[in-house]
Amino acid sequence: MVRKNIFSLKPYKSARLLHNNINNNTILLNANESPIISLFSLNKKTFNKYPEPQSRELINFYSKYVNLNYKNILVTRGADEGIDIIMRTFCDPVKEKILFCPPTYDMYRVNAEILNIKYIMINSLNNWELNINFIKKNLYNIKIIFICHPNNPTGNCINKNNIIKLLELVKNKIIIVIDEAYIEFCINKTLVNLIDKYHNLIILRTLSKAFGLAGLRCGFILTNSKIINILQKVIAPYPIPNPVIDIAIQALYPKNLIIMKNNVKKIINNKKWLINNLKNYKIIKKIFYSETNFVLIKFFNSHYIFKELYKKKIIVRNQNHENRLKNCLRITIGTFNECKKLIFELKKLSC
Numbered sequence: 001m002v003r004k005n006i007f008s009l010k011p012y013k014s015a016r017l018l019h020n021n022i023n024n025n026t027i028l029l030n031a032n033e034s035p036i037i038s039l040f041s042l043n044k045k046t047f048n049k050y051p052e053p054q055s056r057e058l059i060n061f062y063s064k065y066v067n068l069n070y071k072n073i074l075v076t077r078g079a080d081e082g083i084d085i086i087m088r089t090f091c092d093p094v095k096e097k098i099l100f101c102p103p104t105y106d107m108y109r110v111n112a113e114i115l116n117i118k119y120i121m122i123n124s125l126n127n128w129e130l131n132i133n134f135i136k137k138n139l140y141n142i143k144i145i146f147i148c149h150p151n152n153p154t155g156n157c158i159n160k161n162n163i164i165k166l167l168e169l170v171k172n173k174i175i176i177v178i179d180e181a182y183i184e185f186c187i188n189k190t191l192v193n194l195i196d197k198y199h200n201l202i203i204l205r206t207l208s209k210a211f212g213l214a215g216l217r218c219g220f221i222l223t224n225s226k227i228i229n230i231l232q233k234v235i236a237p238y239p240i241p242n243p244v245i246d247i248a249i250q251a252l253y254p255k256n257l258i259i260m261k262n263n264v265k266k267i268i269n270n271k272k273w274l275i276n277n278l279k280n281y282k283i284i285k286k287i288f289y290s291e292t293n294f295v296l297i298k299f300f301n302s303h304y305i306f307k308e309l310y311k312k313k314i315i316v317r318n319q320n321h322e323n324r325l326k327n328c329l330r331i332t333i334g335t336f337n338e339c340k341k342l343i344f345e346l347k348k349l350s351c
């Protein structure tokens with residue numbers, strides 16, 4: 001009785017699903033979470049009433065943080081829900097398609113398959129930039145283009161001029177979604193200031209990565225007020241639980257934004273230290289340039305490296321299944337201690 005597309009669906013393999021036999025001394029470098037814990041407690045402790053459909057207070061705080069009007073913001077259950085409601089709002093299943101550029105975040109594919117929306121994949125170029133010329137030739141019946149910026153799992157930002165070229169090219173015809181899940185690690189590359197100019201631009205944000213709140217499940221859609229109003233029709237009536245609103249607001253207090261920005265700096269420093277130490281390791285073929293809290297590394301034998309790290313309770317993300325990422329592992333930047341342990345183990349393997 002199951003729909004055909006669901007029956008044949010290859011589901012998203014979340015890091016937590018792949019490796020759930022973890023304990024306290026396991027080092028998890030496979031889901032791009034923050035290794036830094038911030039402690040919060042609930043201010044509001046009664047739950048008999050439904051939450052506000054869209055918490056005005058939370059939106060006001062996020063509005064100050066991104067410097068946009070509250071009318072340009074929708075709160076979602078993580079950026080993943082943003083992906084889903086945008087597809088459901090704009091795409092007619094079967095007839096209309098989305099486009100994305102592998103290697104990239106797998107949820108664009110999974111969500112499209114669930115909704116029976118067809119997709120076109122235009123591989124990025126070898127420097128992981130958009131293949132604009134080829135995209136241009138494949139826009140028939142495309143309703144949404146998803147661009148992950150900076151891109152997961154490669155770690156690079158997409159050239160702003162290329163994105164603008166694309167926005168101009170498809171004005172009034174195609175929605176361009178920029179997934180800025182990791183943008184806090186290279187905040188000056190954000191495209192939020194283009195929202196006023198391009199009415200086909202939607203930006204996705206989340207508290208899961210730089211804010212260190214993956215467990216909270218809170219994200220944001222940033223776009224013009226007309227699209228926000230349309231998306232409001234599609235999102236569930238009470239999507240964001242009160243405890244989530246409560247803690248998301250606290251995370252956006254000015255003093256906590258300062259802490260978040262300092263944590264971002266710490267992680268970027270750890271990344272620099274890690275990459276510097278990995279240079280000249282014989283087991284490594286290439287370290288890809290990263291503007292995020294993870295780094296993609298091509299090894300000579302990633303299967304062996306993955307297995308050996310796993311034995312030492314360090315879990316990273318295998319990317320070997322991706323056509324152009326053979327022998328690549330994606331490693332989340334952890335605390336300085338975690339980076340040291342990683343180096344310690346990799347050094348042993350490279351002798």
Ligand SMILES: *Cc1c(COP(=O)(O)O)cnc(C)c1O
Binds near residue numbers: 077207
């Ligand atoms: C982690 C991630 C998401 C999902 O974020 P949530 O807010 O936790 O749902 C979306 N896009 C990209 C590129 C990600 O890496």
